[in-house]
Amino acid sequence: MVRTTILGAGLLLLGSVSLVSAPLASETSDTNSGIDPQADRQALRDFYTQRFPDVPLEEHKNGVYAFDEGAREQWLEMEDFPPYEIAVDDGAELYETPFADGKGYPDCFGDGAVKGRYPHYDEVRSEVVTLEMAINDCRADHGEAPLAYDGAEITRLTAYMAYVSRGQIIDVALPEGEGPLAAYEAGKRFYSTRRGQLNFACSSCHVQLAGNRLRAERLSASLGQVTHWPVYRFKWQDVGSLHLRFNECNSQVGAEPFPPQSEEYRNLEYFLSYMSNGLALNGPASRK
Amino acid sequence: MRTALPALLLIALAACTKSEVPADPAEQARAAVAEAEAHYQASWEAGHAWRATKALIDDARAALELGDYETAASSADRATAMAEASLAQAEAESTAWRDRFPFSS
Numbered sequence A: 001m002v003r004t005t006i007l008g009a010g011l012l013l014l015g016s017v018s019l020v021s022a023p024l025a026s027e028t029s030d031t032n033s034g035i036d037p038q039a040d041r042q043a044l045r046d047f048y049t050q051r052f053p054d055v056p057l058e059e060h061k062n063g064v065y066a067f068d069e070g071a072r073e074q075w076l077e078m079e080d081f082p083p084y085e086i087a088v089d090d091g092a093e094l095y096e097t098p099f100a101d102g103k104g105y106p107d108c109f110g111d112g113a114v115k116g117r118y119p120h121y122d123e124v125r126s127e128v129v130t131l132e133m134a135i136n137d138c139r140a141d142h143g144e145a146p147l148a149y150d151g152a153e154i155t156r157l158t159a160y161m162a163y164v165s166r167g168q169i170i171d172v173a174l175p176e177g178e179g180p181l182a183a184y185e186a187g188k189r190f191y192s193t194r195r196g197q198l199n200f201a202c203s204s205c206h207v208q209l210a211g212n213r214l215r216a217e218r219l220s221a222s223l224g225q226v227t228h229w230p231v232y233r234f235k236w237q238d239v240g241s242l243h244l245r246f247n248e249c250n251s252q253v254g255a256e257p258f259p260p261q262s263e264e265y266r267n268l269e270y271f272l273s274y275m276s277n278g279l280a281l282n283g284p285a286s287r288k
Numbered sequence B: 001m002r003t004a005l006p007a008l009l010l011i012a013l014a015a016c017t018k019s020e021v022p023a024d025p026a027e028q029a030r031a032a033v034a035e036a037e038a039h040y041q042a043s044w045e046a047g048h049a050w051r052a053t054k055a056l057i058d059d060a061r062a063a064l065e066l067g068d069y070e071t072a073a074s075s076a077d078r079a080t081a082m083a084e085a086s087l088a089q090a091e092a093e094s095t096a097w098r099d100r101f102p103f104s105s
Helices: A002-015 A037-051 A057-066 A069-078 A085-096 A105-109 A131-141 A152-164 A178-192 A202-208 A242-251 A263-275 B005-019 B025-045 B051-066 B069-099
Strands: A120-122 A127-129 A231-233 A238-240 A285-287
Touching: A037 A057, A037 A178, A037 A263, A057 A069, A057 A285, A069 A285, A085 A105, A085 A152, A105 A131, A120 A178, A127 A131, A127 A263, A131 A152, A152 A238, A178 A202, A178 A263, A178 B069, A242 A263, B025 B051, B025 B069, B051 B069
Parallel strands: A231 A285
Antiparallel strands: A120 A127, A231 A238
């Protein structure tokens, strides 16, 4: 308790010296709102290039293993017998199992290699749609009950779909109009807002302190944080979703987390994915 | 973000009822818990609920159940104070976040 309080106070100080970099001119720049996603993305990339001069930006898709040599060795050994393999196999089976109406996931998603299309802003629904939502939409279209977003079944399906989508390049679009920009801005705001009793923002740990040690762990960069989900974590003894990780990162600073697939977390995923544009999908992955 | 207005009204209401202090310790404890709950609800609606606030309210409710009104009231008061701190965080962060992103090294 005492230790965490000291950390929090330290970050409070850190927080007060943040600087705003000059916005760059760009296509997506929105002069009315002052929201400039392309400039944000460039600034973040520049930040990590300076923070990790020896790490190619693309390498951040491997999280802390991009720069933590010791942990990387262990992780590479682990990847020889990937702990998420069973989930991928189970997911393949679920994917091929027909619904009651005789149709199935392939009727919605073809061979399943569609992860690169999500998340995206859906103009008709006026919200960010994730792969998990699309899976439940597919089920609804065929008269099936929705899967629980924190359940084992949906995570196995996404493990399989992530696996067959490996190598696709993240290319989140920000279509014209206020809706997509507002969703982007909400995600960016969430990422930069201090929460919880410890008074940390996502960015406190994953931007300002990225590369530093927090207790036993090094802190990963925001860039690449969305490329590899779901993740098999030894702590979870299972595969878990990106939103479960959001939940844990909110909880560990004492903030009440939001539900999986809540508007807050979907907008956050949209923002983070836009930041990772240009990186290759490499899920599922394993982490401590 | 969601509006915190209805919950703030609830708090104002809770504050009003508090001025006519009930003498009965059970009533007092119940009022303290209700006030803490309204504050917690407001912090949730502002997107800044803290888990420790919720834990204190759970403690207060459990104590109330056991007839330990003193513990119930004190846990509830601490929860209220904590929820106020989280609402202050929400207020400060409503503008402060803008200066944080993007970062420079």
